[in-house]
Amino acid sequence: MECGDCPIRYRAVCSRCEDSELDMLNRIKTYETYAAGETILWAGDRMRFLGSIVSGVATLSQTMEDGRRQMIGLLLPSDFVGRPGRANSPYDVTAVSDVMVCRFAKTEFEALIETSPAISRRLLEMTMDELDAAREWLLILGRKTAREKIASFLAIIARRQLSLTHGGVAGAVTFDLPITREAMADYLGLTLETVSRQMSALKKDGIIALEGLRRVTAPDFAALLDETGDDADGGMPA
Amino acid sequence: MECGDCPIRYRAVCSRCEDSELDMLNRIKTYETYAAGETILWAGDRMRFLGSIVSGVATLSQTMEDGRRQMIGLLLPSDFVGRPGRANSPYDVTAVSDVMVCRFAKTEFEALIETSPAISRRLLEMTMDELDAAREWLLILGRKTAREKIASFLAIIARRQLSLTHGGVAGAVTFDLPITREAMADYLGLTLETVSRQMSALKKDGIIALEGLRRVTAPDFAALLDETGDDADGGMPA
DNA sequence: ACCCGGCCTTGATCGAAATCAACCCGATGC
DNA sequence: GCATCGGGTTGATTTCGATCAAGGCCGGGT
Known part of the structure; x- marks a missing residue:
């Protein structure tokens, strides 16, 4: 049925x-x-x-x-x-x-x-x-820097969107931000100005590219993950 | 059985x-x-x-x-x-x-x-x-000041310990901190120095009294709750 | 076309908490 | 007794992100 x-x-x-x-x-x-x-x-x-x-x-x-x-x-x-x-x-x-x-x-x-x-x-x-x-999220809010918070958020959004379509993730990825800068700030315990600044900084460093305000491309997803401050693998050995 | x-x-x-x-x-x-x-x-x-x-x-x-x-x-x-x-x-x-x-x-x-x-x-x-x-905890970590974090932590610990014995809570309460200042810092996304300073500040302001390092008395529990930044009631109306 | 308003970016300054550093206190061991 | 050590406090300085402020971009309504 x-x-x-x-x-x-x-x-x-x-x-x-x-x-x-x-x-x-x-x-x-x-x-x-x-x-x-x-x-x-x-x-x-x-x-x-x-x-x-x-x-x-x-x-x-x-x-x-x-x-x-x-x-x-x-x-x-x-x-x-x-x-x-x-x-x-x-x-x-x-x-x-x-x-x-x-x-x-x-x-x-x-x-x-x-x-x-x-x-x-x-x-x-x-x-x-x-x-x-x-x-x-507790780790992100309690211990990460603004830049790491933004990178973590982008990585999480990317994974959630892509897992709906693809399985694994590698190389370049493109995804949409579902929310405004202000909402991102409320999510990450930051102000909207700081979110904007860190997005600009990541863009300047080539970690991400923006197409309009909402569409984000990470030319090298691994480089984005590096910026999150998390373990390289993120998973468990053995 | x-x-x-x-x-x-x-x-x-x-x-x-x-x-x-x-x-x-x-x-x-x-x-x-x-x-x-x-x-x-x-x-x-x-x-x-x-x-x-x-x-x-x-x-x-x-x-x-x-x-x-x-x-x-x-x-x-x-x-x-x-x-x-x-x-x-x-x-x-x-x-x-x-x-x-x-x-x-x-x-x-x-x-x-x-x-x-x-x-x-x-x-x-x-x-x-x-x-x-x-x-x-997300709200505490993301949006509260150091002082509010400490007060929130103390209130939570007090409630958890007292609910095991009494029901409601009012007036003066005494309870034990189960962990070191450093662990509190790791809990609250602070450094141990900041924890120490805020504990001292709350003591100076008469919100809490310390007996040794671990035993805390809040002469007026409502005053401690005031310092948490939370809604007065903390619960839902109706 | 124009203006308007929402959303975003960027700059200047400020302030709370981190960091660096010294010292205190009580327990433990010799 | 004294040295040591872990945990805690307090002070001086720095720094990261908040705050205050100005301006840009874009889409929608008239």
């Missing part, structure tokens, strides 16, 4: 589901669209839905009273939104571009989790991936 | 388990102790076990080639260690004090997850809590 007409075919929540589970998911889903700039959910709002991004880009962020803002996550198509078992959103969720979300009614979805081990295991995997990403 | 002789009674992994599941956990568990300062697991090491902290304090950290270090988590009794479904540890795990761990053989534990919805749901909950903690 297919996953109905859901464009992402429930990849996010249900890559291993059985027919009956897919049936159930089909029954409780709805689609909703949000315009660029629209706030999907304010921190503290009651969450009535969980779901996944079908198209577009959204951000998770926290804001302090005085306006200082920290992005907590970047949501691309297939990413999951919301936390089962929690009544209110701990973060602001904002549509950066026009966004379509495939939503599941929260109560029903939670009931489904109770009875479907496949869904809860998949959810556990996804949550652990997010945890790893958040922890990688 | 009781959880056997496990001092923490599997609270971490199995607060809602059935007898048969507890039985199974009992069969695959072993205890292991580590001396203060000992590295329990290096980043990249093969993980043969998962488990939870029974006593003592351990840290999760990542280190860059040039020695810059970022702590990624602080493990206190009842915290879970390891990630099912992953072969190698992504972080260094280090015993800060003498530590006892209740370990489960990884393969067997993973098999148990497949068949036991209670365990995987509990694991999902714990992972989501860790994710929330990591995201709270």
Whole structure:
């Protein structure tokens, strides 16, 4: 059985589901669209839905009273939104571009989790991936220089976009920045001026080339990775 | 049925388990102790076990080639260690004090997850809590001043210690710092000198009092919370 | 065509935290 | 007793990124 007409075919929540589970998911889903700039959910709002991004880009962020803002996550198509078992959103969720979300009614979805081990295991995997990403971010925010932060961000974006199409990455790569300089700053714990300066510096040093404001080419991806300050391999031996 | 002789009674992994599941956990568990300062697991090491902290304090950290270090988590009794479904540890795990761990053989534990919805749901909950903690940390690292970072750290430590004994928190609170100034610095993305200076500053301002190096009293916990830069309530309305 | 506003870049200056350096204190060993 | 050592504090100076400020680019509306 297919996953109905859901464009992402429930990849996010249900890559291993059985027919009956897919049936159930089909029954409780709805689609909703949000315009660029629209706030999907304010921190503290009651969450009535969980779901996944079908198209577009959204951000998770926290804001302090005085306006200082920290992005907590970047949501691309297939990413999951919301936390089962929690009544209110701990973060602001904002549509950066026009966004379509495939939503599941929260109560029903939670009931489904109770009875479907496949869904809860998949959810556990996804949550652990997010945890790893958040922890990688901790190193970036806590210990990296502005230049290293920018390089790390570009590398992460490049990998996320390219993994959707190619597998490995080498040589020259081209990708699009999904967000403005200001949003990058909020992501990296910098100001937009510093982001701009470091982008210019990387350009001057030939690490990246810009085509318009959003399209980035790294003629030598390895050189970009060098600038991140991470281990050469980034993976584990043996 | 009781959880056997496990001092923490599997609270971490199995607060809602059935007898048969507890039985199974009992069969695959072993205890292991580590001396203060000992590295329990290096980043990249093969993980043969998962488990939870029974006593003592351990840290999760990542280190860059040039020695810059970022702590990624602080493990206190009842915290879970390891990630099912992953072969190698992504972080260094280090015993800060003498530590006892209740370990489960990884393969067997993973098999148990497949068949036991209670365990995987509990694991999902714990992972989501860790994710929330990591995201709270992102705001601290990305946007807070040194003083706010220290105050936030103290407030978090106080809450974690006191929640084990009392429920709510108000008025004067006293608690112990589980780690050195240097480790605090690695946690907060600061240097140890800055940590020391800010601790002194908070002391001079009467926000905290020190008794020896490790024992901290906040005469007015609300005043300490004020210094964190967070919202007054910290929670959600309604 | 024009203006306007959002987004970005670049320059000058400032300030918070890093760095470099000296010293303190308590525990441990001889 | 004294030396030593790890952990902590405090001071002087430097530096990186924030802040303040001006101007450029581009697309959309009229």
